[in-house]
Amino acid sequence: MYQEKHRFKKTLSAFAVIFVELALMAATTAVFVLVFERVDTMRTEAAAAAAKNSSSATVAQESLNEGASSAGSENEPMQEFKQPDDWKLVLVNLDHELPATYKQSIVHQFNVDIDSRITDSYQKMHDAALKDNSKIWISSGYRSYEKQQQLFAEEIQTFYKNGVSREEAVSKASRSVARPGCSEHITGLAVDLNGVLENFDQTKESDWLQKHAQDYGFVLRYPKDKQNITKIKYEPWHYRYVGVENAQKMKAMNLCLEEYIDYLNKNQAASH
Template identity: 40%
Template sequence: MQKKVTRRIRRRKKNKRIFVFFIPFLLMVLIVSSMAFLFGRLKKEMDHRQQDNLEIARLHFDKSNLDETDLDEDNVDDGEWCLTLVNKWNPMKTDGSEVETIELSNGQLVDKRIYPQLQKMLDDARAYGVYPVVASGYRTWSKQEALYNEKIEEYKAEGLSEEDAKEAAESWVAIPGTSEHQLGLSVDINADGINSAGGEVYDWLARNAYKYGFINRYPSDKTDITGVANEPWHYRYVGIKAAEEINNRGICLEEYLE
């Protein structure tokens, strides 16, 4: 009797051991193998993507070596419309609702007249091997107002008074009516964060954007004149002729229009 009981206890212990060791082991095997499977698929997907990108870059490489003669062939309308000055001392004369926009593939809007050159610039950047995205384009009055108020609230939440919060917010977000984004002629361009880092995109734009009629609107050495801190991502369409002159003379839009 005593023996039987001991055997039973032993068997129970054995069963318990199976549960304690075998089940977690099985789970572990399952987890590891599914992770290996997922990683394998992810890597395959990434390799595929890289291959595609290389292919695109190869296909477009010649296009990225644009020079002035290539650009002269473009039928670009560089009228007065693209030289409108808007800054904190020169607010817009309309509410911006008259801007005829076109939607980019990521949902951002821009004035449809700048679209051909913008698309060309983005295509050429990608062909060269940097991957920009338009993070912000045209903004309605209410959108600008919302961004502005949001920033004020952020500063108030940090403990600033209404007045101080407003002042702090204005150095980051323009007061509604004074943002070039409301014209539809400006875009904030960042790197996609997957194939390119910010610096690469800003460098490429700094060297090439003027060829497409875009200028780095707020250079670091012109903050006194523009009223805006250095923003290497903010590009403004002014037309190829003006952009070339602004680039060659190292001036900003305010100085060009003087």
């Protein structure tokens, strides 16, 4: 009887040991799960922080590319666009009309209307190109709102006649001719050079401009590799005055105007 009791006690204590061991194992597992979860969260946070940092990195080209197209993504709150204070950098595109307060200073020179503040720079560029046997000329400079309205209407008609729907004609037309108010030609700072030739980039004049335009303050406004950002098809003939300093930086960093303004805004925000 005593032995029976003793054995029972022994079994009981053995069960107790197993129970305690199991409890300990469960507790340890729980701790591990918690730690792993925390590490995982930390890893995710670190990845998110790294992504954030890389998008604000100064000259990281791919993040800039991504930044422009994901300006309104969930990670980054959409910032209200602010036109640069510098008149040379005024942004006019499909999303931004010329600000009502912007004042052009239009003169008639080189057989076109153009902003008087850029005529000297253009003249210097023209003369330097000519010295290198490249003759450039302006086929279109400043265009008023009314003129652009007319061009846009004509372009819509062209597509419309070819049997597409009205909406499609408008959408297609806005890829090749900017909507009134959204054309950069309204600034007086844009020039179409040597006619509007699709193959202008195969001429020596275009080669010369690609090498030297930035030294006179001009940039190729709608490059081939930036079409997803400018939302305008590649235009090898369309140059825009932005001033020498900006043009040289844009060229060196391979940034189009939209990206460059974004870059300046981010840098300004970082320095405040």
